Amino acid sequence: MANIRDVARLAGVSISSVSNLLNNRISLMSRSTRLRIEQAMNELDYNPVRAAVPVKDGQAKIIGLLVPSIVNPSFSALAHEVDLSARAYNYRVLLGNSYRQEDEERAFIEDMFSHGVLGIIVAASDIRKTHFVRAAEKGMTIVSYDNRFPETTASDTRIFDSVSMDNTQAGYLAAQHLVERGCKNIIFATESTLTMSRSHKIEGFLTVLKNQRFSLIERIVEGKACSEYGDTEMFELGLALTSKVLATTPFPDGIVAINDALGIGLMTGLRAAGVQVPHDVSLVGIDNISLSAFAEPGLTSVMPPQSEMAQVMVERIISRLNDPTLRPGEFLFPPTLVCRQSVKASAA
Template identity: 35%
Template structure:
């Protein structure tokens, strides 16, 4: 078995002192000539040298690993978000630990405590739960939390960082798009409204109805007690079944996310309906939304820009130290064939 290379091994191979290798590892490479830097890098590659994260932290260097907690990568949106964040982090020489929590507060708490025990100092929390009380002890102990897809709440602790799309504006745009195409019986399909992001999306749907003089109808919002992060199919099918059983059926629906939208579309097809009967709008613009037939009209989140914002906040040691820091990104409506039909 090949022995693990040390700094001294790298220094010997590159023909430099161990302190020169240390300068490169601790971002002090401006102190060396470019040719020297290149020799050290080549020696590290030849020896498969990997610096010790624990040793670097003991010397005061920041941990390059950032934790990421999502509900479930069974929803492709969270897989896309993880991939975007990992790409941006990698460009900055950082890495990510991915955890799936099913939005379970106890599971989140356990993950945060484990990551903290492993020396991780920053976590991107992507579950949008209304309360962060279960993470209070970790935050009090210095854990830095960046909330993603969760707009700030009055009860949030000082120092919380937030990066989110404007969920209410996105759902409002989706609903307004359907109104503009002549629809007035518009349903809202979702699992349980137990997260900040879903509450904001429902609020956007209701605001668009009110602004257009369309009464809110509880029958058009068949909500489930389950969130449906891992499997939206059965919940969307239940909602579609309830909607098709109404005497005055909807002509369109807004789904809380693309997975609910695609599942609802499949349920409509199984019932002999298609986009000519009931228009469908999703939210997130996951890759599958453009590949299905009819292609899904949806609300796009600017994930790359949001990932860059998260990484910038993580690198900014002053952000959120005295007060909450919140960044809100504008969504974009992407029109496709699922809402092509206009009602006269």
């Protein structure tokens, strides 16, 4: 079945242009552009209304899940947990990759409306963007994952649910564990493009350094991925950051990685350079992907309670679909530390 992306590709226009036509926003669109889109829709037999497949009560028993990229192991694990939770309620999950591109986010929303889907989980994206707000105003129930409300947002003005791990606490736990194991020169390795969750992890990390009265100068080692935000290339970025870590003076005895994929890539690069983990440097990741247990050495990581978070997200969507008067809320989950072999033992 054709979708809005196929129409845009065939017509040689942007996804937002197709969306504008579908929503009768054609005042600034040339006649030739409109005709190309309409011709593409006809050739592909694309009709959003006809494509809708609602169940008897008028509401599809489907939940949408929009992630930056399923290539990122963190989002793969999230998709698995959301699917398991949805199946318990006899719901199915439609997955979309946004690559953090607004056109892709808009297209996903249009696809969900066209299929009669009125509940979506949006992972790691700025939920305040106009297209998400408009979707909510049109009746879409949205849960934001891993992107908390700004502190200034009043509870009675929220139109989305927010479900997140306490990322500030995650950064704190990772750094504090290294301090407790005797590390005194700790750095934080990350992709340079900051999201809210990345900023919160760094904030928690720096809090530990301030409490220990460690220097805060040059404690963040960052690299720029080829793609914006680096969601699809965290292993490669960790490997590439090795040279920056090796050039750090004095050489660090502890590293917190923004996530496990970057941490494993960094560990691989350090090993190739003759640096032993944890003998020469201890390393902690954040998010506890399954590969971390099989790394060599096993990667110590800070773990979100992803199963519980997925269950809450699915239940919030279903509950709010059944009761539109239910107010959106914020749900913050505490992380836990999973100890493996990448951090040196405490000195006796």
